[in-house]
Amino acid sequence: MNEFVEIIGNVPWWGWLLIFLLLVAISDVFFNKKHTIMHNFPVVGHMRYFLESIGPEIRQYLVANNREELPFNRRERGWIYASAKNQNNYEGFGTDQDIFSTHYIFINNALLPYKLPEDHPNNKNSGLIPCAKVMGAWNNRKRPFRPASVINVSAMSYGSLSAKAIESLNEGCKLSGAFHNTGEGGLSPYHQKGADLVFQIGTGYFGVRDEQGNFSMKKLVEMVKNNSQIRAIELKLSQGAKPGKGGVLPAAKISKEISEIRGVPMHKDVISPPYHSTFNTIEEMVDFVEEIARATGLPTGIKSAVGQLKDWKTLAKIMQEKDYGPDFISIDGGEGGTGAAPPSFADHVSLPWIYAFTDVYKIFQKYQLTERIVFIASGRLGFPAKAAMAFALGADCINVAREAMMSVGCIQAQSCHTNTCPTGVATQNKWLQAGINVKDKAMRTNFYFVKFRKELLEISHSAGHEHPCQFDTDDVDINLSDKNLAKTLATTFSYHKDEVNFNSVKELVECPHLGGNLNLESLQKTEKAID
Incomplete structure (x- = not known):
């Protein structure tokens, strides 16, 4: 026995390594029935699967250049991170973009930019841009709402995002004046940190459902009554990543807290x-929207991805005939998506935002309805130049989701559906969430929104406008192809945006229906910190 122990003790480290590799090889050849590569190439085959598993990280940090990655390339992510950290977000030595690529956009600057009068509100708060339209004004809602910010947080539920991520976003929205869409997962305590809220109702009616899972108007009215920060209701028909597809919340993920928030067993x-x-036809849907608005007194709208245009024509016709309908419409592009979806849906179902929005806007323009609707645009638009393009096409507000996630730390690991998000943003894992400092991330959200709006305002001024709502389809050119070169949005999409009823930013700021969370003192502090 002692001799055996002595032999074992004299085996060098590389000897143990060879023994281990031999055992792995035996296991691969005789016992592996699932992986052909590891059976045919024992030991070495494991390297193939290891390299495949870290492939995304290798491409992201070592292989791909600044403009290659999707959905957001390194330059785009870098701009968001620098803005959120209040760092220098400029670039030197000119653009490295291929400015002749298809769909590249050019903002047509004026010979003389817009000059701010001495008493203009933006002289003190350059990141202050309220929405030019009021939600619910046309339909005479009891509590109309003018968003205090034209850039806001899109629908992301507690459950899809972590508690600390939701709380960070909400506190950041409070500081910056943006509203926060709750997503369809119900109203959580983490959504209630002071920001204006848009409460979203999905097909599961989470948070406003009875014991049988049916919609409960009584619960919705009670929720609105007890939570004055809820300023609008959004009925979700579909989302860009997976329109027309439902979802399953596994029992294993339903904690006691989520059960109570969503009203599920x-x-x-x-x-x-x-x-x-609750409805089967478009007409019934319009009536349902009106019932919610009348019962709650709040502006009520819809969110949808876009596909078959005949349905939108039907909606516009019904709204014209009934003289009521959604107060706002959120158009989600097929390129959107904060969670998980089958590749067939994420890649091919529903139109990209620019095609979707222009098609829908022209329909409502034909029925003379654009004045009464606040159009919200969503679909990778979280950058000033893209936002200017969206306003030129007719958008009144921009909702950002993944860009907002990046402002609180998301690194585009694309593991949202695995509950293993390394930054703690899109996971319910308590350990992974522990690294999120809510106060710090809330301030980063605030900086991202204020810097975004400040740069958007500067672009607007360069084009001779006081407010982004004044952008028109003649103010932006877009590359179509090598033969057609660049043409205006008006020529490309065959319409001119209807003029928005706008007089001055000062008038918007003094509006009695302006967002209740607008904190001018907070914006002034942010302005000083940026400067």
């Missing part, structure tokens, strides 16, 4: 169907 899978149970 524990220990049982919860299914969100692809359709609503």
Whole structure:
């Protein structure tokens, strides 16, 4: 026995390594029935799967150049991170973009830019840009709402994002004056840190459902009554990543807190169907929107990705005939998506935002309805130049989702659906969330929004406008192809945006329906910190 122990003790480290590799090889050849590569190439085959597993990280940090990655390239992410950290977000030595590529946009600057009068509000707060339209004004809602910011947080539920991420976004929205869409997962305590809220109702009716899972108007009215920060209701018809597809919340993920927030039982899978149970036709949907608005007194709108245009024509016709309907419409592009979706849906179902929005806007323009609707644009638009393009096409507000996630630390690991998000943003894992400092991330959200608006305002001024709402389809050119070169948005999409009823930013700031969370003192402090 002692001799055996002595032999074992004399085996060098590389000897143990050879023994280990031999055992792995034996296991691969005789016992591996699933992986052909590891069976045919024992030991070495493991390297193939290891390299495949870290492939995204290798491409992101070592292989891909600044403009290659999708959905957001390194330059785009870098601008968001620098803005959120209040660092220098400029670039030197000119653009490295291919300015002749298809769909590249050019903002047409004026010979003389807009000059701010001495008493103009933007002289003190350059990141102050309220929405030019009021939600619910046309339909005479009891509590109309003018968003205090033209850039806001899109729908992301507690459950899809972590508690600390939601709390950080909400506190950041409060500081910057932006509103925060709750997503369809119900109203959580983490959404209630002071920001204006748009409460979203999905097909599962989470938070406003009865014991049978049906929509409860009584619960919705009670929620609105008890939470004055809810300023509008959004009925979600579909989202860009997976329109027309439902979802499943596994029983294993339903904690006691999520059960109470969503109004769902524990220990049982919860299914969100692809359709609503409260209505079957577009006309019934319009009536349902009106019922919610009248019962709550709040502006009520819809969110949808865009596909078949005949449905939108039907909606516009019904709204014209009934003289009521959604107060706002959120158009989600097919390139959007903060969670998980089958590749067939994420890649191919629903139109990209620019095609979707222009098609829908022209329909409502034909029926003379654009004045009564606040158009919200969503789909990778979280950058000043893209936002200017969206305003030129007719958008009144921009909602950002993934860009907002990046402002609180998201690194585009694309593991949102695995519950293993390394930054703690899109996971319910308590350990991974522990690294999020809510106060710090809230300030980063604030800086991102204020810097975004400040740069958007500067672009607007360079084009001779006081406010982004004054952009028109003649103010932006877009590359179509090598033969057509660049043409204006007006020529490309065959319409001119309807003029928005706008007089001055000062008038917007003094509006009695302006967002309740607008904190001018906070914006002034942010302005000083940026300067």
